[in-house]
Amino acid sequence: xxxxxxxSRKNGAPAALRRSWFRRNGAAGxxxxxxxxxxxxxxxxxxxxxxxxxxxxxxEVWRRREFAxxxxxxxxxxxxxxxxxxxxxxxxxxxxxxGVYFVLVDIIRPxxxxxxxxxxxxxxxxxxxxxxxxxxxxxxxxxxxSGLILNTAFPRALLPVSSVITAFVRxxxxxxxxxxxxxxxxxxxxxHMLWIIPIVALLTVLSTGLAMFVAAAQVYFRDLSSFLPYVxxxxxxxxxxxxxxxxxxxxYKWLLDINPLAPLLTAWSDVLNxxxxxxxxxIALGAAxxxxxxxxxxxxxxxxxxxxxxxx
Amino acid sequence: xxxxxxxxxxxxxxxxxxYRTSVEKAPTLRNTMLRLGRRERVxxxxxxxxxxxxxxxxxxxxxxxxxxxxxxxxxxxxVAGILPPTEGRVEVLGRVSTLLALGVGFNRDLxxxxxxxxxxxxAGLTREQMEAKYDEIxxxxxxxxxxxxxxxxxxxxxxxxxxxxxxVNMDPDILLIDEALxxxxxxxxxxxxxxxxxxxxxxRTIVLVSHAMGSISELCxxxxxxxxxxxxxxxxxxxxxxxxxxxxxxxxxxxxxxxI
Numbered sequence: 242x243x244x245x246x247x248x249s250r251k252n253g254a255p256a257a258l259r260r261s262w263f264r265r266n267g268a269a270g271x272x273x274x275x276x277x278x279x280x281x282x283x284x285x286x287x288x289x290x291x292x293x294x295x296x297x298x299x300x301e302v303w304r305r306r307e308f309a310x311x312x313x314x315x316x317x318x319x320x321x322x323x324x325x326x327x328x329x330x331x332x333x334x335x336x337x338x339x340g341v342y343f344v345l346v347d348i349i350r351p352x353x354x355x356x357x358x359x360x361x362x363x364x365x366x367x368x369x370x371x372x373x374x375x376x377x378x379x380x381x382x383x384x385x386x387s388g389l390i391l392n393t394a395f396p397r398a399l400l401p402v403s404s405v406i407t408a409f410v411r412x413x414x415x416x417x418x419x420x421x422x423x424x425x426x427x428x429x430x431x432x433h434m435l436w437i438i439p440i441v442a443l444l445t446v447l448s449t450g451l452a453m454f455v456a457a458a459q460v461y462f463r464d465l466s467s468f469l470p471y472v473x474x475x476x477x478x479x480x481x482x483x484x485x486x487x488x489x490x491x492x493y494k495w496l497l498d499i500n501p502l503a504p505l506l507t508a509w510s511d512v513l514n515x516x517x518x519x520x521x522x523x524i525a526l527g528a529a530x531x532x533x534x535x536x537x538x539x540x541x542x543x544x545x546x547x548x549x550x551x552x553x
Numbered sequence: 554x555x556x557x558x559x560x561x562x563x564x565x566x567x568x569x570x571x572y573r574t575s576v577e578k579a580p581t582l583r584n585t586m587l588r589l590g591r592r593e594r595v596x597x598x599x600x601x602x603x604x605x606x607x608x609x610x611x612x613x614x615x616x617x618x619x620x621x622x623x624x625x626x627x628x629x630x631x632v633a634g635i636l637p638p639t640e641g642r643v644e645v646l647g648r649v650s651t652l653l654a655l656g657v658g659f660n661r662d663l664x665x666x667x668x669x670x671x672x673x674x675x676a677g678l679t680r681e682q683m684e685a686k687y688d689e690i691x692x693x694x695x696x697x698x699x700x701x702x703x704x705x706x707x708x709x710x711x712x713x714x715x716x717x718x719x720x721v722n723m724d725p726d727i728l729l730i731d732e733a734l735x736x737x738x739x740x741x742x743x744x745x746x747x748x749x750x751x752x753x754x755x756x757r758t759i760v761l762v763s764h765a766m767g768s769i770s771e772l773c774x775x776x777x778x779x780x781x782x783x784x785x786x787x788x789x790x791x792x793x794x795x796x797x798x799x800x801x802x803x804x805x806x807x808x809x810x811x812x813i
Contacts, residue, residue: 285634285643308674315667385660392651392658394634395675464581547637550630551572552580 283394291544298543302396309399312386313406316378328414335370335415339363346483356426357514363419364513365482365506368441371412372448372502373473378404379452380459380466387553397546398539401452405445423514431516440509440519440527447501447531450538457542460552481506501530560611561646562727562758563632568641570602570627601627603782604641609760609775611647614753616769616790617762618797619779625762628779629653629731632760647726647758650676652716659712661705665696668704669719676723686722693748694718695741710737717745727758766794 321327343359382400383390390397423430459465479496481489486507489497497503505527508519573596602624609615617625630636631643633651651658659668669690673683691697694714699707707715714737720728730749737745746768753759753772763769769776769790776793778785778800786796 282647283634283643283645283649285631285638285645286641287637287639305674305677307680308671311671311674311680315663315671319662388658388660389672389675391630391635392653393672393675394649395677399675461580462582462585463579464583548572550635551574 288547292540293543295543298396298398302398302402305395305399308395309403309406312400312403313410316403316407317410322411331411331414332418335363335367335418338370339366342366342483356422357428360419360422360426360428361485361510361514362483363422365480365510367412367415367419368444368506368509369477369480369482369502370415371408371441371444372451373477374411375405375408375448375452376455376469376473378407380455380469382452383456383460383549384463384553390549390553397549398453398543401456401542402449404452404456405449408448409445419513428514429516433512433516433518436508436512436519439524440505440512443505443527443531446535447505450531450533450535452538453542454534454538457545457549460545460549476500476502481510485510501534504530561608561644562611562613563609563646563760564642564644565605565607565628565632566642566644568602568605568631568638568643569600570624570631570636571598571600571639572636573598600782602631602638605779605782605784606641607777607784607787609758611758612756613775614759614761614773616773616776616793617760617779618764618766618769618776618793620801622781623779624782625779626653626731627782629729629760629762633729645727648677648723649727649729650720650723650725651729651731652720653731658716658719659704662703664703665700665707665715669700669715672719673723678723686724690715690718690722693722710741713737714741721745721748721752725757727760728752729760731762732764766798770794 317323322331339359339362343354343362346362347354379401382404383397386400389395455465455469477483479500480502481497486497486503497507504523508523508527511517511519511523576597605624605628617628619625627636629651630653631638632645633649634643634645635651658672660671663671666687669687670680670683673686674680678686691700694711694717696711696715699711704712704715717737720730749759749761749768749772759772761769761773773790775788776790777787778793778797780800785800786793
């Protein structure tokens with residue numbers, strides 16, 4: 242390392258900062274704990290409420306966003322998404338998935354189901370798998386990053402955020418896969434389709450909350466990751482993906498009402514498949530669910546994250 | 554502390570750390586439910602630190618001595634901000650780099666390069682800063698040929714070399730080293746010791762946990778002796794070592810001085 246940085250550290254801003262800072266805080270305990278993760282001074286105290294000061298927490302998450310991106314990139318590289326066959330698989334896999342479910346639905350309830358239904362099934366599956374992939378990645382992320390957690394102080398929320406980024410990067414190409422089937426089914430292209438942007442945004446918010454929840458829960462219950470796939474499977478079946486929301490018989494309507502994903506997936510199908518405006522109720526309910534799950538998941542995660550280092 | 558002491562780096566004020574940990578084989582939901590039926594409790598409370606207070610001035614090299622389980626590692630992790638204090642307050646001024654026992658910070662499935670870059674980014678460095686340091690780190694660790702390989706293929710010596718190299722090349726204001734000085738072969742050990750001496754000579758604050766009393770007496774300006782979560786003695790390294798070895802009832806001969 243160079244001597245310049247050395248002298249600047251010795252005599253430059255940090256020293257002045259140090260002086261004024263310690264003087265200012267001479268009376269210990271009178272100041273707020275805003276400095277937990279900032280790079281120059283750190284104050285560690287018990288969190289009275291169990292939560293760190295959220296404003297500085299969030300700004301520090303933002304400042305280190307590059308870490309979440311890099312972690313996600315590393316994970317994608319490990320899944321060979323940087324090779325030709327890896328990318329081919331990225332397209333082939335959702336196609337096969339849609340094909341399998343189409344055959345399944347066709348066997349269970351044989352009647353004339355055309356390309357339009359296939360397009361609905363496809364779009365719904367891809368959106369659903371965005372959420373489910375975020376949770377599948379999220380459930381592993383804290384335990385897998387135990388080394389970093391034990392060695393470095395950083396806002397742990399970056400870990401599940403990176404899982405959501407991974408899921409999002411895998412979700413985007415599936416929209417392109419969908420496009421030709423939209424055309425084949427002769428479905429319309431309208432301006433209402435722009436609604437997919439806020440819907441994807443809400444799905445991202447919802448996924449982040451859920452990813453944070455399962456990531457923290459996995460630290461306490463290590464078998465969560467082994468039964469999460471079953472939960473996700475059942476959740477898919479009760480979501481309006483393998484059928485249209487309006488086909489659900491009256492006695493099962495409550496399943497849609499308690500399903501956080503149902504309003505967003507219903508709106509998704511309206512917008513993307515049929516090119517019509519979503520029902521305001523679906524958007525409002527979907528947004529409410531998304532933000533409720535986000536706040537719940539994030540608060541749970543952040544209030545538990547200091548515990549991770551002793552539980553790993 | 555008297556007010557007006559300008560150059561404090563670390564201030565630990567009456568810090569206690571108590572944590573609850575599970576003594577279960579594996580914390581699973583299944584076990585939890587089975588256990589609820591039997592009304593067992595498997596959470597144990599551990600008092601790792603009890604009312605520890607001290608200050609470290611800027612540029613000091615502080616050695617930490619103590620038996621296994623005395624709370625040395627907990628102390629280092631609390632200062633690093635990894636473990637929260639249950640009571641009290643820790644203030645740290647400056648950028649911290651941590652080197653905990655043998656390569657704990659690495660993910661074995663990732664390559665050396667990925668681990669180094671991720672570690673730096675998590676610690677708050679920018680990508681540019683990380684790229685600038687990367688070659689230096691690899692050079693020092695002498696692992697040019699291995700950086701693109703998963704770390705599970707590394708030998709434990711290589712692990713330790715990379716960990717040491719990352720920690721010392723992060724250009725930290727405060728370096729926390731937990732029993733990770735003796736890594737690699739004899740040659741690398743000498744090299745890392747030289748590097749440590751160089752770092753100690755610069756205006757850095759270093760906290761050094763070590764069982765090698767020789768290193769502590771050679772490198773440190775001050776030492777503390779931890780015993781069962783409390784700070785027993787603080788002062789000149791040689792005095793603290795003497796008190797510690799007397800306590801251990803071990804003759805303070807050259808052999809024990811070098812390594813226990």
